[in-house]
Amino acid sequence: MKTWTTRSGLTVTQILGGRCNVFLIAQEERHCLVDSGHDNRFDALYNRLRRLGVTPQSLRALILTHSHFDHAGNAARIKTAFATQLIIHESETEYLRRGANPVIQGSTPLTRFMTDAFLSQALLQRFCRYTPAACDIAAKARLDLQALGITACLLHTPGHTPGSLSIIVDESIALTGDTLFGVFPGSTFPPFAADVPQMIASWRKLLETGCSRFLPAHGCERSRATLQRQYEKYAKKFGL
Numbered sequence: 001m002k003t004w005t006t007r008s009g010l011t012v013t014q015i016l017g018g019r020c021n022v023f024l025i026a027q028e029e030r031h032c033l034v035d036s037g038h039d040n041r042f043d044a045l046y047n048r049l050r051r052l053g054v055t056p057q058s059l060r061a062l063i064l065t066h067s068h069f070d071h072a073g074n075a076a077r078i079k080t081a082f083a084t085q086l087i088i089h090e091s092e093t094e095y096l097r098r099g100a101n102p103v104i105q106g107s108t109p110l111t112r113f114m115t116d117a118f119l120s121q122a123l124l125q126r127f128c129r130y131t132p133a134a135c136d137i138a139a140k141a142r143l144d145l146q147a148l149g150i151t152a153c154l155l156h157t158p159g160h161t162p163g164s165l166s167i168i169v170d171e172s173i174a175l176t177g178d179t180l181f182g183v184f185p186g187s188t189f190p191p192f193a194a195d196v197p198q199m200i201a202s203w204r205k206l207l208e209t210g211c212s213r214f215l216p217a218h219g220c221e222r223s224r225a226t227l228q229r230q231y232e233k234y235a236k237k238f239g240l
């Protein structure tokens with residue numbers, strides 16, 4: 001498990017990898033979990049949380065960057081196992097309650113062909129279902145986590161989905177969900193997005209924070225320099 005440390009000593013640990021990175025933020029004896037992974041990884045997630053000393057008392061919140069199945073798949077079980085509160089953006093609470101999302105849209109010619117023409121929408125929707133969960137705190141444009149004892153805030157960074165959130169930890173590390181990807185070399189561009197220009201504008205919001213490290217839910221860390229280069233390229237392309 002890889003761990004990053006901020007200037008004030010908060011730690012961010014990548015607790016699950018593979019299909020979806022799940023991160024644990026720790027500040028002294030307090031924790032926040034960011035995303036919950038695909039539902040076939042529950043045992044691994046639960047065991048690693050316990051091994052890291054996470055308890056119902058220490059886990060202040062489960063934050064979902066958005067309501068897609070590979071991020072929210074274990075939300076209901078984590079919420080029950082740790083009696084914790086669940087935070088998601090207000091525009092995605094209903095998807096979470098149903099355990100289903102609108103069909104994802106490709107953001108490149110190839111992935112758009114896949115989602116619009118090649119794959120059955122009904123099949124996609126069935127494949128992307130997960131156990132529903134209830135939201136406890138609905139985030140809006142910004143939500144400070146200081147009330148939970150964690151030096152971090154949630155920033156609304158829409159585009160991949162309308163309610164995508166990024167978690168800004170100690171103004172130094174951003175957990176970006178799918179707002180940006182770290183899969184393709186030198187790129188931050190996700191293969192799926194509901195609104196690409198809106199997502200590019202969210203990259204600018206992320207660059208306006210003091211963060212130097214950007215940890216996506218898919219792939220590896222991206223630097224500020226890489227995100228800046230990608231922002232300039234796509235802002236020009238979309239006339240932003």
Ligand SMILES: [Zn+2]
Pocket residue numbers: 066068160178
């Ligand atoms: Zn997603």
